[in-house]
Amino acid sequence: MRNAWKIASWEVLRNLTNKQFIFGLVITPLIMALFIVVPVFLERMNQPSEITYYVVDELGAADTLKELLPTHVVLVEAEPGSDLRELVLSKKGAGYFLLQESFVTTGQLELFYNDSNSQAVSSLRQALTALLQQLRLAGSGVSPEELALLTASAQVQQVPLKEEAQPQTMHLVVSSVFTGLVYFLVFTSGTMLMQSAVQEKRDRMAEVVLSSISPRELMQGKIVGHFLLGLIQLGFWLALGLPFAVRFLEFPILEALRAVNLPVILAFGLGGYLLFSALFVGLGATMEDLQSAGNAQSIVIMLPMLAFLFLGPVISNPNGSIAVFASLFPLTSSAIMMLRSGFTAVPLWQQLLSAALLLITAFITMRASAKIFRVGMLMYGKNATPKEVWKWLRYRES
């Protein structure tokens, strides 16, 4: 294990002094921040500017309609008989319509538009619906209060039976973001690990290193080293991101973090890393370079993505049978279990069974990978075929 530590610290140091790694370390949160900030900014930019409709009011209902419309939709009354088309075009209005008796009887109205703005049209439609209801009920003696009562929509409030099952949007968001971050790290660390194995081969260093330590130690060292690098990245990003989030996002993120099921996330994050790192380090040993990955290799690279298939069903029904399956199946369990823990109280037996399955799978993968690694690291000039890999798996170990 001492030799594995030497490899681990070498991998850490080598990456920490590598420009590319530093660049990624800094640029990734910037890109993430960009993805959060830009949509918010765009949303602000997209604040509805004033939209003007012209109306010829034969019903005397224009004032009521004005009150029903949101402030940015402006209604301007026009003289009957004026050239409304010319007016709208010259004043750059959005359109015009006539409020006539036929509207009250048929409920139909023609909107002549210059500029189709679906948001404004939908606001207008809502306001006109309300107006129509008022106009039609005006004769029947129903007051506006009674009308409001009659047309009110049902309100459903969700009350959880158990306190811990209480879904709080804020917690869900933080928990999901945290899960995403951990899984992102599992995936990037795995990929870096694979690159590191490929690089060891490409730089023709494997033989020299393996004349000093055993393949198992080299593999362990790499796995531990990239785990530490992952932690360093996570720590760096949290240190950078938390103050930012507290300052700019308008909810108490620290309190929400306390509500996140940290033990489950960390345990399954680690489990996921063990499994996928073993998979990726073995995979790296079978490859000549990343660009020429064969079909079988590409499929293995995609395996961690499998969890994404289950995102929809798990979020919409976190206790359904699909969610339970996905949180037990080792290839998806780490991501899904982390995610589910934020949405619902996962039964203890599921947590334990899932953890056991994940660990057993990780252990078996690790053993298989070690066999692939010891042969693959010394093979130069080509990608291994699945048949060759199968043969390596059956070699006896010295």
Add this chain to the structure above:
Amino acid sequence: MDGLHVEGITKSYGSTTVVDNVSFQAPQGKILGLLGPNGAGKTTILRMIMGITAPDRGRVVFQQGSNQTQGVPFSSVGYLPEERGLYKEAKVLRILLFLAGLKDVPPAEARKRALQWLRKFGLEDCANKKVEQLSKGMAQKVQFIAAVLHKPKFVVLDEPFSGLDPVSQDLFKAEIRALASSGAAVLLSSHQMNIVEELCDEIFLINKGKEVVKGNLQSIKERYGSFRVDLLCSAEQALRFDSGLVEGWEKLDDSRFRCILREGVQPVQFMQSLPADLALRELTISRPSLHDIFVQVAQGGAQHAERLEDR
């Protein structure tokens, strides 16, 4: 004997036997040349010695005084592989310290030795350069340093001279000799026969995974270096030679014949025995060089070599 003992190692991949019952010794203080055509099994043998792969049969023993270990301890091996490379984006000194660290050399000591070696090879300015900035020859020197920095008792050098200019070759030769005289067992694998002849005390020649010739270079030369006679004359005449002096004749073409003089027979003796009426058109008497032996083995395969062996 102190040094490496390889005892009957065999390695098969599937139905192909890559190394077949190979035994030899690399004594400390000597340079052993491991020779063989491409694909003869040299790299596999080296990897088994290094413990990178395990032999199916046989064993590798390393003796140091009364201390005998199965396989060579990692800390005692220095290895310069044929497939060469260094971490491209890392700095020279840092790589040397890392590799020395893997061999358990204390950091301060490793730094001191690394700087000494770099100075010796005229690379003191490169200590903080990245490997990708070095020329091929410079990188090779760095790798040589990495192989010997921890003062190994057993050094494996696989094609150490390829790509080196003559000046650097001489530098390497001197260092390799110094390694041996400092008490290390050196195993040198190379295709450059002139250098092997110059450097090696002992030779081990393999082909197709089997041992072909081994032993002290001088004795090999005496054994296989018996004079070789090439004659250009008519066939009937060739058969009239005194068979007491020469081995069996080999017919190269219609009028060209080759024979090897029996051990101890001097060229003058042979020439005196030539019939006076011999219509000799050409006569060459030469001693096969290591190069010749190697080429014969590589071209003629193991059978030819076995014939050499039988003589």
